[in-house]
Amino acid sequence: MSTILLIEQVLNGLQSGVMLFLMAAGLTLIFGVMGLINLAHGSLYMVGAFAAAAVAGATGSFVLALIASLVAAAAAGAVVELTVIRRLYDRDHLDQVLATFALILIFSEGTRWIFGSFPLFLDIPDALAGPVMLPGGIQYPLYRLVIIGVGLVVAIGLFQLIARTRIGIRIRAGESDREMIAALGVDISKLYTIVFALGAALAGLAGALVGAIQSVQVGMGEPVLILAFVVIVIGGIGSIKGALVGALLVGLTDTLGGVLLPGFFATFMEPSAATAVGSSLASMSIYILMAGVLLFRPTGLYGGR
Amino acid sequence: MTEPLLRTKGLNKAFGALQATDNVSLTLQPGEIHALIGPNGAGKSTLIKQIAGGLAPDTGQIFFDGQDITGLSTVARARAGLGRTFQISALAMEYTVLQNAMLGALGQAGTVWRFFRPVMQDAALRGAAQNALERVGLAGLATRRTAELSHGQRRLLEVAVALTLKPRAFLMDEPMAGLGTDGSQALTAFLDQLRTEAPILLVEHDMDAVFALADRISVLVYGRIIATGTAAEIRADAQVREAYLGQEEGA
Amino acid sequence: MSRTGLINLALFAMLPLTAGAALMLDEPFIITLATKVAILALAGVGLNIALGLGGLVSLGHAAFFGIGGYAMGILASHAQSFVPLMETPFLIEGTRSMPVIWLVAVIAGALAALAIGALSLRTTGVYFIMITLAFGQMLYYFAISWPAYGGEDGLSIYVRNGFPGLNTLDPIQFFGIAFVILALALWGAGRLAASPFGLALSAARQNEARVETVGLSPYRLRLLAFVISGAVTALAGALFADLNRFVSPTMLSWQMSGEIMIFIILGGVGRLYGPVAGAALFILLEHVLGGLSDFWHVYLGLLLLLVVLFARGGIIGALAGREVAHD
Numbered sequence: 001m002s003t004i005l006l007i008e009q010v011l012n013g014l015q016s017g018v019m020l021f022l023m024a025a026g027l028t029l030i031f032g033v034m035g036l037i038n039l040a041h042g043s044l045y046m047v048g049a050f051a052a053a054a055v056a057g058a059t060g061s062f063v064l065a066l067i068a069s070l071v072a073a074a075a076a077g078a079v080v081e082l083t084v085i086r087r088l089y090d091r092d093h094l095d096q097v098l099a100t101f102a103l104i105l106i107f108s109e110g111t112r113w114i115f116g117s118f119p120l121f122l123d124i125p126d127a128l129a130g131p132v133m134l135p136g137g138i139q140y141p142l143y144r145l146v147i148i149g150v151g152l153v154v155a156i157g158l159f160q161l162i163a164r165t166r167i168g169i170r171i172r173a174g175e176s177d178r179e180m181i182a183a184l185g186v187d188i189s190k191l192y193t194i195v196f197a198l199g200a201a202l203a204g205l206a207g208a209l210v211g212a213i214q215s216v217q218v219g220m221g222e223p224v225l226i227l228a229f230v231v232i233v234i235g236g237i238g239s240i241k242g243a244l245v246g247a248l249l250v251g252l253t254d255t256l257g258g259v260l261l262p263g264f265f266a267t268f269m270e271p272s273a274a275t276a277v278g279s280s281l282a283s284m285s286i287y288i289l290m291a292g293v294l295l296f297r298p299t300g301l302y303g304g305r
Numbered sequence: 306m307t308e309p310l311l312r313t314k315g316l317n318k319a320f321g322a323l324q325a326t327d328n329v330s331l332t333l334q335p336g337e338i339h340a341l342i343g344p345n346g347a348g349k350s351t352l353i354k355q356i357a358g359g360l361a362p363d364t365g366q367i368f369f370d371g372q373d374i375t376g377l378s379t380v381a382r383a384r385a386g387l388g389r390t391f392q393i394s395a396l397a398m399e400y401t402v403l404q405n406a407m408l409g410a411l412g413q414a415g416t417v418w419r420f421f422r423p424v425m426q427d428a429a430l431r432g433a434a435q436n437a438l439e440r441v442g443l444a445g446l447a448t449r450r451t452a453e454l455s456h457g458q459r460r461l462l463e464v465a466v467a468l469t470l471k472p473r474a475f476l477m478d479e480p481m482a483g484l485g486t487d488g489s490q491a492l493t494a495f496l497d498q499l500r501t502e503a504p505i506l507l508v509e510h511d512m513d514a515v516f517a518l519a520d521r522i523s524v525l526v527y528g529r530i531i532a533t534g535t536a537a538e539i540r541a542d543a544q545v546r547e548a549y550l551g552q553e554e555g556a
Numbered sequence: 557m558s559r560t561g562l563i564n565l566a567l568f569a570m571l572p573l574t575a576g577a578a579l580m581l582d583e584p585f586i587i588t589l590a591t592k593v594a595i596l597a598l599a600g601v602g603l604n605i606a607l608g609l610g611g612l613v614s615l616g617h618a619a620f621f622g623i624g625g626y627a628m629g630i631l632a633s634h635a636q637s638f639v640p641l642m643e644t645p646f647l648i649e650g651t652r653s654m655p656v657i658w659l660v661a662v663i664a665g666a667l668a669a670l671a672i673g674a675l676s677l678r679t680t681g682v683y684f685i686m687i688t689l690a691f692g693q694m695l696y697y698f699a700i701s702w703p704a705y706g707g708e709d710g711l712s713i714y715v716r717n718g719f720p721g722l723n724t725l726d727p728i729q730f731f732g733i734a735f736v737i738l739a740l741a742l743w744g745a746g747r748l749a750a751s752p753f754g755l756a757l758s759a760a761r762q763n764e765a766r767v768e769t770v771g772l773s774p775y776r777l778r779l780l781a782f783v784i785s786g787a788v789t790a791l792a793g794a795l796f797a798d799l800n801r802f803v804s805p806t807m808l809s810w811q812m813s814g815e816i817m818i819f820i821i822l823g824g825v826g827r828l829y830g831p832v833a834g835a836a837l838f839i840l841l842e843h844v845l846g847g848l849s850d851f852w853h854v855y856l857g858l859l860l861l862l863v864v865l866f867a868r869g870g871i872i873g874a875l876a877g878r879e880v881a882h883d
Contacts, residue, residue: 037682087865093682094613098821099864101814105857113851226693226810229686237682276703283701287694291675294687298678359765383771395769397762405766408759412770417756417777424752470770 004138009259010252015144017251018151022206023228024235024243025158026199032238033171033195034089039100040080041203041228042221043107048073048204049211049220050111053120062125066208073204074197081196086189104222112218119215122208147209154202155244162240171195227254230286234293236303245301250286257285308371309334310504311387311474316355316365318348318528325351326362327528333474338496338505340515343525344548349508350392352525353478356506357389358382370473383412388472388503390463392479396451402462403447406434409469437468442491456483461492474503481511489514516540524548560876564829567872568739570836575731587727588799589843593836594734595795600819600831601741602788607817608826609749610781611761612677613685615813616692619672620665620786622699622808624793627661629711629803636714654719654733657794665790666783668695673782677775689810696808710804717798724798734795738832741788746828748784757781789816818860824870833871 027041051072056065080103088096124143131139162168170186207221214220231250235242262278269277293301309332318326325348333339341349354360356367358379366375374382383389396405407424410433411417424430438444441461446454454462460480467475480496481489493514496505500520509515515522516536523533524545532542539545571590578586599621606612634641634650641648651657676687700708716724724730748754760767760774767774797803806812815838822837823830841859845852867874 031682037685084861084865093685094607094821094825095864095868097613097615097685098817099861101817102857102860102864105853105860109851109853109857113854222810223693226689230690233683233686233690280698280701283697284694287690290687290690294675294678299683357769359768378773379765379768380771380773383769389769391765391769395763395765397759397766399762400759404755405759408755408766409770411752411756412767412772415771417752417772419752420754421747421751423747423750424755425750427752430752466766466770 004136005259007134007136007138008140009255011140011144011148013252013255014248015148015151015251016255017248018148018155019206019210020224020227020231020251021151021155021244021247022202023224024231024247025155025240026202027225027228028232028235028238028240028243029171029195030199031232034085034192036085036088037093037096037100038085038199039097039225040103040107041199042223042225043104044073044077044200044203044221045207045224046107046111046218046221047076048201048207049122049216050115050120050207051204052208052211053122053216054115056122057120062123062128062212065122066205069204069208070201073207074201076204077200078193078197080200081193085196086192089192108218115218117218119217122211122216124212143212147213150209154205158202158240167191167194227286230290232300233290234300236297236300239300239302242300242302249289253286253289254282257282261285307335309368310370311356311506312368313356314366314368316352316362316367318351318355318360318362324528326355329365329525329528329530331523331530331533333504333506334520335504336500337520338500338507338518340507340509340519340522341525342509342512342515342522347525348528349525350478351528353389353392353476353506353508357387357476383470383472386470386473386503387476388467388470388474389476390460390467390478390480392482392508394456394459394463396459396462396466398450398452400451401447402438402443402449402451402454403431403434405451405462406437406447406465406469407431409437409466410434413470433469437465438462440468441465441495457485457488460484461488464492464495472503475499475505475507477505478508479510480507481509481514493517560827560872563872563875567829567832567836568742571735571738571832575728575735579728584727587731589839591727591731591734591799592796593832593839594731594738595792595799596816596819596838597832597835598734598738598741598795599789599792599816600823600835601738601745601828602785602790602792603816604785604820604828604831605745605748605788606778606782606785607820608830609754609761610757610778610785612778612782612785614676614688614782614785615685615810615817616672616676616688616690617786617789617816618808618810618812619692619695620669620789621793621796621812621816622695622803622805623664623668624661624790624795625797625803625807626699626705626711626793627664627790628657628717628794628797629713630705631657631660632713632717633705633711652715652717654717654724654798657717657798658791661790661794662787665793666787668790669783669786670779673779673786677778677782689813692808692810692813696805696810699805699808706804708805710802710806713797713801713803716801730799734799737791737795741791742828742832745788749828753777753780818856821860822863822870824872825868827870827872830870830872837871 023041023045027038030036030038048069052065052069055068056062084099084103088099128143128146130142132142132145134140162171170191227250231243231246234249235246261282262275265274265278311333314330316326316329329352343349355362366373369385374385397408407430410430414430435444438447441464443461443465460483464480481492484492489511496518499505519536521533522536522539523530524539526548531548532539532545571594575587575590603617606614631650632652635652641650672691676684679687705711718724719733722729756767756772757777760777764774793807819831819834819838823832823834841856845855863870
């Protein structure tokens with residue numbers, strides 16, 4: 001394995017980790033503040049991607065497409081929160097799972113209804129297309145670097161939002177004591193809607209950014225959702241910091257496992273068997289990571305509960 | 306003096322800056338009722354949790370019948386013979402009163418790994434459960450759903466479940482709460498004779514009951530035991546009067 | 557007999573009556589649908605032991621369903637190609653005998669549930685949901701990336717496996733097998749719920765501290781419930797694969813987990829016969845709505861949403877009124 005390839009894969013891992021963080025951050029916030037498990041978070045990711053693809057197709061502007069993804073996902077999130085989700089806060093987890101599973105069915109089939117079954121394509125803007133030369137003679141797609149940058153900027157912004165702003169203070173208060181902030185006169189149902197819409201917007205943005213690398217299609221959200229769950233289990237529910245660390249761990253493990261494990265097994269097995277064993281194990285690597293964390297810290301790396 | 310059945314040695318528990326349990330050493334002798342009193346927030350329930358299991362002390366040890374049980378789980382402590390009742394009722398609310406008592410009898414009999422014979426037709430378990438319900442005066446409500454019981458009745462059911470366990474010591478966290486005057490008098494009379502079966506570590510707010518029942522009283526303030534003694538000794542203790550009873554009289 | 561009892565009896569009789577009527581009308585497709593309902597209901601009965609009795613919201617039961625399916629697929633494909641599964645250290649041949657396949661499926665499902673449950677049950681609530689979902693997904697990706705048994709494309713079996721004395725290719729006879737197994741599972745699950753183990757397990761769902769305080773370990777109770785549940789669901793998976801003569805990673809997918817859970821909620825949570833009602837309604841909707849619109853999942857989603865939000869008792873709850881589910 002050459003160093004250059006390794007660095008490339010590390011960057012790929014970072015890129016997928018950063019996108020996972022955008023998903024996981026929203027999920028973990030929603031769980032931390034409202035105590036809700038939201039399976040439909042992957043649908044909001046998909047909504048963002050479709051909105052971006054539709055707007056990019058109509059206007060040709062990638063910036064407008066990104067804005068559209070944020071707006072559409074936030075709006076979809078707010079509508080869903082107002083109509084369905086807020087009835088679920090006092091329900092048990094089973095109801096939350098089933099109702100949000102129902103939302104997935106509605107979102108997925110509804111999107112298929114509107115856009116058809118064929119994948120849409122969202123093109124990388126010309127300004128960001130093509131490779132860039134990194135120090136050490138490594139060529140790497142510029143767009144992926146930009147994604148990493150955007151993800152990190154959003155992460156920093158989110159930390160600042162929660163640490164510094166009034167809404168952040170309320171979010172933190174809501175995590176520790178719901179009755180307390182209601183008693184302080186904060187309009188709690190408005191706060192919930194805002195948090196949900198914020199989480200949705202982050203998911204939508206991730207969907208749009210990733211949609212330009214992969215294809216935009218129905219069902220794209222759920223694999224990411226499940227990875228985001230793994231991230232949260234590793235990081236600890238309710239912890240943004242845990243989500244960041246968990247997302248980077250999962251992104252790197254997933255990417256590097258797929259590259260390194262077949263090579264590793266090839267050192268002592270015949271090539272075809274090594275590929276089979278290596279790629280099968282690689283597909284399981286993040287779950288093995290999760291199981292390992294669970295054995296030692298059942299509430300995740302940064303989970304208090 | 307006989308060997309204590311239950312003994313804590315230097316228990317400490319802090320939540321952040323709050324010292325909820327501060328170097329608590331107490332004993333429970335066979336045949337006695339040892340009452341634990343103190344103002345709200347004194348750390349009584351925190352202490353009971355450390356003794357019954359579910360909350361690990363930061364330092365200190367707990368001995369039951371000479372064995373160090375500090376490292377044991379709640380389940381193991383229950384099996385060893387600690388019968389606990391909860392301050393906030395912990396019952397299977399969907400079940401009937403009888404089913405809750407059967408659960409205790411089942412735990413005591415240790416025959417839970419049976420998968421085919423209907424449990425409610427098990428005469429031995431049923432007998433044990435009925436008997437416990439009769440002793441606390443709930444036999445008439447056996448078929449009632451637990452969720453429909455009043456708070457006081459739930460406390461009695463807690464006591465009944467503890468009875469089915471045939472424990473070697475009782476840990477009771479405010480069994481009188483919500484009972485009303487007649488109810489607490491009846492329960493006081495019952496606990497009075499229960500102590501010969503197994504000693505009771507009793508956390509209670511009802512001072513009439515405490516002073517009528519307790520062989521010894523320990524007063525807990527800010528997590529620390531400030532005095533232990535007979536009812537008369539505690540009444541006369543200046544520190545207690547100031548820290549605790551003074552407040553009551555003033556209120 | 558109570559109203560719930562009558563409804564249960566009607567539900568139970570519905571399947572053989574439908575299959576019998578279809579036999580007389582010479583509608584083998586309807587018999588196959590009834591068989592599918594019986595098998596999916598069996599999967600639901602399996603999940604319901606964990607979910608309804610134990611309160612364990614497992615979103616990864618497709619893992620066990622798929623393991624049962626692959627137990628059938630792997631054994632039958634080796635029998636089909638006359639290549640042994642394993643020659644060293646001892647010889648293991650494939651088989652086309654249903655009882656042997658079922659036994660293997662049940663054992664494999666139980667072992668997988670033991671491993672997944674032992675880890676997942678260290679946590680509770682929302683962690684448990686996410687972890688079971690993740691482990692299910694792990695097996696899904698494993699099945700896709702493991703090339704020996706068809707990978708993503710799955711595995712086809714040309715002839716349905718055999719059962720001594722029966723012609724399993726005759727739809728009504730295969731229905732009979734599936735229905736008898738469902739009936740046995742319902743009976744067994746009913747006994748389990750009323751047993752000492754059931755009393756303690758259900759109590760652990762209602763109040764964990766209570767169960768600990770009477771000296772019983774909620775973890776062990778739940779783990780065993782999870783294992784039994786996984787084994788029953790795996791048996792359903794083996795039958796389902798035999799029904800389709802095909803097994804693929806789809807059986808392991810998280811949507812499958814969701815569907816098994818839907819059978820339970822549509823029928824009514826905590827009802828022994830809930831999965832039967834739910835699976836029947838699901839298949840009915842699939843064929844009625846599926847015939848009307850390609851996008852019938854939208855309607856399914858809306859219905860599910862309405863049931864969850866407004867009709868928690870499901871079909872049986874709606875029919876039985878406010879009668880309490882427990883004896």
